[in-house]
Amino acid sequence: xxxxxxxxxxxxxxxxxxxxxxxxxxxxxxxxxxxxxxxxxxxxxxxxxxxxxxxxxxxxxxxxxxxxxxxxxxxxxxxxxxxxxxxxxxxxxxxxxxxxxxxxxxxxxxxxxxxxxxxxxxxxxxxxxxxxxxxxxxxxxxxxxxxxxxxxxxxxxxxxxxxxxxxxxxxxxxxxxxxxxxxxxxxxxxxxxxxxxxxxxxxxxxxxxxxxxxxxxxxxxxxxxxxxxxxxxxxxxxxxxxxxxxxxxxxxxxxxxxxxxxxxxxxxxxxxxxxxxxxxxxxxxxxxxxxxxxxxxxxxxxxxxxxxxxxxxxx
Numbered sequence: 001x002x003x004x005x006x007x008x009x010x011x012x013x014x015x016x017x018x019x020x021x022x023x024x025x026x027x028x029x030x031x032x033x034x035x036x037x038x039x040x041x042x043x044x045x046x047x048x049x050x051x052x053x054x055x056x057x058x059x060x061x062x063x064x065x066x067x068x069x070x071x072x073x074x075x076x077x078x079x080x081x082x083x084x085x086x087x088x089x090x091x092x093x094x095x096x097x098x099x100x101x102x103x104x105x106x107x108x109x110x111x112x113x114x115x116x117x118x119x120x121x122x123x124x125x126x127x128x129x130x131x132x133x134x135x136x137x138x139x140x141x142x143x144x145x146x147x148x149x150x151x152x153x154x155x156x157x158x159x160x161x162x163x164x165x166x167x168x169x170x171x172x173x174x175x176x177x178x179x180x181x182x183x184x185x186x187x188x189x190x191x192x193x194x195x196x197x198x199x200x201x202x203x204x205x206x207x208x209x210x211x212x213x214x215x216x217x218x219x220x221x222x223x224x225x226x227x228x229x230x231x232x233x234x235x236x237x238x239x240x241x242x243x244x245x246x247x248x249x250x251x252x253x254x255x256x257x258x259x260x261x262x263x264x265x266x267x268x269x270x271x272x273x274x275x276x277x278x279x280x281x282x283x284x285x286x287x288x289x290x291x292x293x294x295x296x297x298x299x300x301x302x303x304x305x306x307x308x309x310x311x312x313x314x315x
Contacts, residue, residue: 001183031198083142087131135162219296231262
C-alpha cells in the first residue's frame with residue numbers, strides 16, 4: 001500500500017532524510033519513531049505528496065506520488081504536524097470546504113461529515129471559530145478532515161499531540177477501529193502510542209532507518225526482556241532471596257527495585273525465568289507479595305538505538 005525506495009531530501013547543504021526504504025501493507029499501523037529532528041515529518045510530507053523528494057520515490061497503492069499526484073492524494077488522508085487550518089472558519093464550514101475539495105456531494109457528503117463529527121466528538125464546537133478552540137479540539141478537527149473522504153491510506157503526524165488522556169484514548173480507539181481495512185503511518189514521540197495502536201515500528205535518527213520491527217520484537221532487544229520482579233514483605237529476607245536468585249543459571253544479574261523493597265532478576269539472552277523463579281519461591285517459602293515478568297522496556301531500546309547512532313555520527 002505504501003512503498004518508499006531510497007527516499008532522500010536535502011535542504012541546501014543539510015540532508016534531512018537519507019536513503020529511507022520501507023513498505024507498509026494493508027491493515028498495518030506503522031509507528032514512525034525518532035527523536036526531534038530525525039526526519040519523521042519530512043518523510044511523512046513526502047509520502048503525502050506535500051514535499052517532493054530530492055531523489056528516490058514513493059508509491060501509494062501502486063501510484064507514484066510524484067508522477068500521479070491527484071490519484072495518490074485521493075487515496076491519502078493527511079494530518080500534518082500542528083493541524084493547520086483556516087482559523088476564521090468554524091469546524092462545520094471547514095469540513096464543508098474539505099468535502100468540496102474531495103468531491104463529496106449529496107447524501108454521501110452529509111453522511112461523511114456527520115460521521116467524522118460524531119467520531120471526533122465535535123458537536124459542541126461546530127459553530128465556534130477554529131481560532132478560539134483549544135489545542136486538543138484543533139487537533140480533532142484536523143483528524144476529522146484527514147478521514148473525511150474515508151481514505152485507504154492515513155498519514156498522521158503526532159495525532160494525539162495536545163490531547164488530554166481521555167481524548168488520547170478516544171483517538172487511539174478510533175485508529176484501531178479504522179485500521180482493519182486501511183494502511184496507517186503514525187509519527188509519534190510517545191512510546192506508549194506504539195503499544196496502544198501500532199503493529200510495527202520504524203525507528204529513525206539523522207534521517208536514516210535504524211530499526212524496523214514489531215513492538216514485541218523491539219522489546220525483546222531490551223535487557224529487561226523477560227526480567228522478573230520480586231517484592232517481599234520482609235526486608236530481612238531480601239539478602240537470602242538475592243543469593244538464591246544468583247544461583248539460577250539463566251539469571252544474568254540482579255538490580256534493586258525502584259522502591260528499594262524488591263529485586264529485579266535480569267535474564268541471560270532473554271531466557272524465560274518465570275517458572276524457575278516461581279519454583280524457587282515455593283521451595284523456600286519466601287514472603288513474596290508480588291511477582292511480575294517484564295516484556296521489555298521500549299524506551300530503553302529507543303534510547304540505546306538513537307544514542308548509539310548519535311555517538312557514531314559524532315565519532
